[in-house]
Amino acid sequence: MTGVIAQSVYKATPYRAEAEAFIGDLRREYDHANYWLQPDCLDMPTLWIDQQSLLPLLRFLKSSISRPFAMLYDLTAIDERLRINRGEGELKQPESEFTLVYQLLSVERDLFVRIKVALSESRLSAPSATELWANANWYEREVWDLFGIEFAGHPNLRRIMMPPTWQGHPLRKDHHARATEVDPFTLTPEKQQAEQEALLFKPEDWGMARASDSAEFMFLNLGPNHPSVHGVFRIALQLDGEEIVDAVPDIGYHHRGAEKMAERQAWHTYVPYTDRIDYLGGVMNNLPYVLALEQLAGIQVPARAQTIRVMMCELFRIASHLVFYGTFAQDVGQMSPVFYMFVDREKLFGIVEAITGGRMHPAWFRIGGVAQDLPQGWDRMIREFLDYMPARLREYEGMVIKNRLLQKRTRGIGVYNTEEALEWGITGPGLRATGLEWDLRKRRPYSGYDQFEFDIPTHDGGDCFDRCRVREEEIWQSLRIIRQCLDNMPSGPYKSDHPLTTPPRKGRTMQDIETLIQHFVNNSWGPVMPVGEVCVPIEATKGLNSYQIVSDGGTNAYRNRIRTPSFPHLQMIPLMSRGLLVGDLIAIIASIDFVMADVDR
Amino acid sequence: MTAPAWITLLNIFGVLIAAVLLAALLTWGERRLLGFWQDRPGPNRVGPFGLLQVVADMIKLFFKEDFVPRFADIPVFILAPTVVMATMLLGFVVIPVSPTIGVIDLNIGLLFILAMSSMAVYSVILGGYASNNKYALLGGLRAAAQTVSYEVFMGLSLMGVVMLAGSFNLREIVQAQESGWYILPQFIGFFVFFIAGIAESHRLPFDLPEAEHELTAGFHTEYSGMKFGMFFVGEYLSVILISALITTLFLGGWLGPWLPPVVWFALKTGLLVMLFVLLRAAIPRPRYDQLMQFGWKVMLPLSLLNLLATAGVLLWIG
Numbered sequence: 070m071t072g073v074i075a076q077s078v079y080k081a082t083p084y085r086a087e088a089e090a091f092i093g094d095l096r097r098e099y100d101h102a103n104y105w106l107q108p109d110c111l112d113m114p115t116l117w118i119d120q121q122s123l124l125p126l127l128r129f130l131k132s133s134i135s136r137p138f139a140m141l142y143d144l145t146a147i148d149e150r151l152r153i154n155r156g157e158g159e160l161k162q163p164e165s166e167f168t169l170v171y172q173l174l175s176v177e178r179d180l181f182v183r184i185k186v187a188l189s190e191s192r193l194s195a196p197s198a199t200e201l202w203a204n205a206n207w208y209e210r211e212v213w214d215l216f217g218i219e220f221a222g223h224p225n226l227r228r229i230m231m232p233p234t235w236q237g238h239p240l241r242k243d244h245h246a247r248a249t250e251v252d253p254f255t256l257t258p259e260k261q262q263a264e265q266e267a268l269l270f271k272p273e274d275w276g277m278a279r280a281s282d283s284a285e286f287m288f289l290n291l292g293p294n295h296p297s298v299h300g301v302f303r304i305a306l307q308l309d310g311e312e313i314v315d316a317v318p319d320i321g322y323h324h325r326g327a328e329k330m331a332e333r334q335a336w337h338t339y340v341p342y343t344d345r346i347d348y349l350g351g352v353m354n355n356l357p358y359v360l361a362l363e364q365l366a367g368i369q370v371p372a373r374a375q376t377i378r379v380m381m382c383e384l385f386r387i388a389s390h391l392v393f394y395g396t397f398a399q400d401v402g403q404m405s406p407v408f409y410m411f412v413d414r415e416k417l418f419g420i421v422e423a424i425t426g427g428r429m430h431p432a433w434f435r436i437g438g439v440a441q442d443l444p445q446g447w448d449r450m451i452r453e454f455l456d457y458m459p460a461r462l463r464e465y466e467g468m469v470i471k472n473r474l475l476q477k478r479t480r481g482i483g484v485y486n487t488e489e490a491l492e493w494g495i496t497g498p499g500l501r502a503t504g505l506e507w508d509l510r511k512r513r514p515y516s517g518y519d520q521f522e523f524d525i526p527t528h529d530g531g532d533c534f535d536r537c538r539v540r541e542e543e544i545w546q547s548l549r550i551i552r553q554c555l556d557n558m559p560s561g562p563y564k565s566d567h568p569l570t571t572p573p574r575k576g577r578t579m580q581d582i583e584t585l586i587q588h589f590v591n592n593s594w595g596p597v598m599p600v601g602e603v604c605v606p607i608e609a610t611k612g613l614n615s616y617q618i619v620s621d622g623g624t625n626a627y628r629n630r631i632r633t634p635s636f637p638h639l640q641m642i643p644l645m646s647r648g649l650l651v652g653d654l655i656a657i658i659a660s661i662d663f664v665m666a667d668v669d670r
Numbered sequence: 671m672t673a674p675a676w677i678t679l680l681n682i683f684g685v686l687i688a689a690v691l692l693a694a695l696l697t698w699g700e701r702r703l704l705g706f707w708q709d710r711p712g713p714n715r716v717g718p719f720g721l722l723q724v725v726a727d728m729i730k731l732f733f734k735e736d737f738v739p740r741f742a743d744i745p746v747f748i749l750a751p752t753v754v755m756a757t758m759l760l761g762f763v764v765i766p767v768s769p770t771i772g773v774i775d776l777n778i779g780l781l782f783i784l785a786m787s788s789m790a791v792y793s794v795i796l797g798g799y800a801s802n803n804k805y806a807l808l809g810g811l812r813a814a815a816q817t818v819s820y821e822v823f824m825g826l827s828l829m830g831v832v833m834l835a836g837s838f839n840l841r842e843i844v845q846a847q848e849s850g851w852y853i854l855p856q857f858i859g860f861f862v863f864f865i866a867g868i869a870e871s872h873r874l875p876f877d878l879p880e881a882e883h884e885l886t887a888g889f890h891t892e893y894s895g896m897k898f899g900m901f902f903v904g905e906y907l908s909v910i911l912i913s914a915l916i917t918t919l920f921l922g923g924w925l926g927p928w929l930p931p932v933v934w935f936a937l938k939t940g941l942l943v944m945l946f947v948l949l950r951a952a953i954p955r956p957r958y959d960q961l962m963q964f965g966w967k968v969m970l971p972l973s974l975l976n977l978l979a980t981a982g983v984l985l986w987i988g
Contacts, residue, residue, distance in 0.1 A: 287804060289804050289805075289808075290804075295886060296886060297884065311808065311811075311958065398954065401954045401955060402874060402875060402877075402953075402954040402955025402956075403952075403953065403954035403955075404704070404708075404874065404950060404951055405704075405707065405708050405951045405952065408708035408709055408710055409708070409709060412709050472953075472954060474875065474953060474954045474955075474956055475954045477956065477957075477960060478954060478955075478956065478957055478960075650957060650958060650959065651808070651884050651885075652884050652955075652957045652958055653957065655884050
C-alpha cells in the first residue's frame with residue numbers, strides 16, 4: 070500500500086513474550102507439526118490447520134498443553150472468495166474459499182490464540198467442537214446460519230439469527246446486503262401460510278419431551294415480549310408445575326446484520342454502528358474497534374486521548390452497571406431503586422452530553438484519538454459527580470445488597486463455578502463472581518489502563534447475588550479510576566498526528582495541495598487501512614468485547630467479526646435454571662446483565 | 671334500632687359511592703405517592719395536581735374495546751371481575767365509619783367480612799382459569815395457594831380481638847376500645863393480620879398472582895378495558911377495606927379526641943393505605959415457595975401462640 074495513503078507498519082503488541090512462550094510450548098509439547106504459523110498476525114499467534122487435524126489440536130490446547138486454553142473465546146468464519154491480498158511468498162496463506170476462525174483464551178497465560186481452518190466451497194464441512202466446548206453449540210449454529218458451513222456431529226444445527234424460512238446465508242459475499250439489491254418484498258398467501266407454520270411451537274424441535282413418566286409438562290413461551298427479558302429474547306420453558314425442567318433460549322429477534330454493514334461502511338463511518346452493539350455501553354463500544362484499527366495502522370494514540378478514552382469508558386461502565394443494578398432489584402420485585410439509579414444515570418448523561426454532545430450513543434472515539442478536546446469546565450462536572458456518587462452508592466447498598474428478602478431470592482440461585490464459566494465462555498463480572506480474579510484491564514492493559522490504580526472485585530459464590538455485588542463494587546473502582554483521570558489528565562493533543570487518523574487534524578491539512586487532497590480523500594472515501602487482520606479485546610461493561618477485523622486494503626472492512634460477551638452468557642441459561650422456579654429464572658436473567666443488541670448484533 | 675328509610679338509603683349509597691370513588695382516587699394517589707418517594711413527579715398533568723387523571727383513566731377504560739379472547743371460557747371470563755367488585759363492596763357494608771354512619775349493624779360483622787374477602791379470591795382463580803392463558807393459569811394457581819395459606823391465620827389473628835371485646839359485632843368492638851386500642855394488647859394479632867391483609871389484597875410484596883416480572887400480568891393478562899378496570903378498582907377497594915378493618919379492630923375505629931369521628935376514621939384508614947403504598951415502594955417480592963413457608967412456618971404458629979396467650983390472660987384475669 071503505497072501512494073497518497075501512508076505506508077503503515079504493524080505495531081507489535083506488547084504481549085510478544087506471552088506469544089513466544091506459547092509457541093515454544095507448542096513446539097515442545099505437541100507431537101505433530103501439521104500446522105502453519107501465520108507470521109504476519111501480530112495481535113495473537115495464528116495457526117492454520119487442516120480440518121482432519123483440527124479437533125486433536127483443539128483438544129491438545131484445551132487440556133494437554135501446560136497452562137491450557139480453557140475457553141473457546143470466539144468461533145466465526147470468513148468468506149475469502151473475493152479477497153485480493155492473502156499474502157505473498159513467505160506470508161502466503163493456504164488456499165481457502167471459506168476460512169473457519171477459532172479463538173481460544175487462556176486465563177493462565179493471559180493469551181488469545183487464533184486457529185484457522187481452510188475450507189473449499191465444494192466441501193463446506195468441519196468437525197463440530199461441541200464435544201470439547203459446550204458453548205461451541207451456538208457459535209457453530211451461527212456460522213452455519215450466516216455462512217452455510219456444516220459441522221459434522223453438531224446436535225442441533227438450526228438457524229439461530231435468521232428466521233427459519235430464510236433463503237441463503239447472509240454473510241456470504243454473494244448474498245445481498247440491502248433490500249434494494251433484490252426484488253421488492255411481497256407476502257403471498259402461500260408464503261404467509263408457510264411463515265406461520267414455521268412459527269408453530271413443536272417441543273420436539275427444541276429438544277424437549279411433551280411428558281415424562283409421571284407428569285405431562287406445560288410449555289411456557291417466555292418472550293420475545295415479556296417485561297423481564299430485557300429486550301426481544303425468548304425462552305421456551307418446559308415446566309412441571311412451576312418448576313423448570315428445561316429452558317431453551319431463542320435469540321435472533323434483534324439481529325440487524327451489524328457485521329454485514331461493516332463490509333459496506335467506510336472504516337470511519339462504521340464507528341456509530343458500534344455504539345449500538347451494547348447500547349448501554351456507549352463509547353465503550355467504539356474502543357475495541359478503534360484500538361484494532363490503530364494497531365493495524367500503527368497509530369500511536371497520544372496520552373491525553375488515551376486518558377480521555379479511559380475516563381469516558383469508565384463513566385459508561387458506571388452508567389451500564391447502574392442500569393443493571395436497578396433492573397436487577399426491580400426484577401426481584403423491588404420497585405424503587407431503579408428510579409433513584411436512573412436519576413444518577415441522568416447526571417452521568419449530563420456529563421457525557423457536555424463532553425461529547427451525545428447521550429447514549431455519542432460515537433465519539435475516532436481512529437487515532439477522540440472527536441474533540443474536553444470542553445472547559447469538564448473537570449468541575451466530573452468532580453461534582455465523584456463527590457455526589459459515593460453517598461448514593463452507600464444508600465443503595467443498604468437498600469438492595471443488604472436487603473434480606475433480596476438476598477433470600479438471589480443467594481444460591483443460578484450458581485456456576487469457575488470451571489463451568491470458562492467452559493461456557495463467560496467473561497466479565499459473571500466470571501469474577503466465581504472467584505477468579507481476571508480482568509483484562511489488569512491482565513492485558515490497553516489504552517493506558519496500566520497507569521491506573523484499581524482493584525478487581527471478586528466474590529466466590531457464583532450466584533445471582535454475587536454477580537450483583539461484583540458489579541456494585543466495580544462502580545466504586547470505576548469512580549477511583551475516573552478520579553485518577555481527573556487528577557492526572559495529561560496535556561497535549563487529543564488526536565494522533567498519524568496520517569490515517571480520521572478525520573485528520575485540521576492544522577495539518579491546510580499546508581499544501583497534497584495534504585489537502587489527503588484530507589479530502591480521507592473525509593469523502595474514508596481512509597484506506599493497510600492489509601491485515603487484527604483483534605483487540607477489551608473489558609467492556611458486560612465482559613470481553615472485540616472486533617476481529619480483516620482488511621483487504623480497502624476503504625472498508627473485508628470482514629468485521631464482533632465478539633460480544635452477552636452471546637455466550639445467554640447460552641448458559643438452561644444450565645443455570647434447571648430445577649428452579651419461574652421466579653428464580655427471572656432473577657437469573659436479571660443477574661446476567663445482557664442487552665439483546667449485544668447478543669444478536 | 672330503626673332509622674327513617676331515607677337515612678338508611680343515604681347510608682347505603684353514601685358508603686358505597688364513597689368507597690368506589692376513593693378506590694378510583696387511590697389509583698391517582700398511589701401513583702403520586704410512589705412518584706414522591708421515587709424522586710419523580712407521577713401523574714401531575716391533568717387538572718390540579720393531576721387529580722383529573724382519574725377521570726382520564728376512566729374515560730380511557732370505558733371507551734376501550736371490550737375484548738374477550740375467543741379461546742376464553744366466556745361466561746366465567748365476564749363474571750370473574752364482577753366478583754371482586756361485588757364482594758369488596760359488600761364488605762364495606764358492615765364497616766362502622768362513625769357512630770351514625772354505617773350501612774348495617776350485623777352481629778357477626780367480622781365473620782361476614784372474612785367471608786367476603788374469601789369469596790373475592792374466586793375472582794382471581796376464575797379469571798385465571800377462564801382466560802385459558804398459561805400466565806393467567808399460573809397466576810390463578812398462585813392465588814389459590816396463597817389464599818388458602820393466608821386465610822387460615824388471617825381469621826385466627828382476629829380471634830384475640832374477638833375474645834377481648836366479647837363480640838363479633840364491629841360496632842361493639844370499637845366501643846370496647848374506649849379504654850385503649852387493641853393494637854397494644856393484640857400487637858401480634860395486628861402484625862399478623864396486616865401481613866395477611868397484604869396477601870389478601872395481592873399487593874407487593876405479596877403480589878405473586880400478578881407478579882408482572884414473572885407472569886407478565888398474572889391472572890388478568892387477558893383482561894382489558896373496563897373488566898381490567900374492575901380488577902384494578904377491586905384491588906384498591908380491598909386495600910381500603912383491609913385498612914378500614916384494621917382501623918376498626920386495632921386502632922379504635924372512629925374513637926379519638928377533638929376531631930369528629932368520621933375524620934378520625936378517615937385519618938387512620940388513610941395512613942394505613944399510605945403504609946400499603948410505601949411497602950410497595952420499598953420491599954422486593956419473595957419467591958412463591960418462600961411466601962408459603964413464611965405463612966405456614968412463621969405466621970400460623972405466631973397467631974396460634976397469640977390466641978393461646980390471649981385466652982390464658984383472659985382466664986387468669988377472670
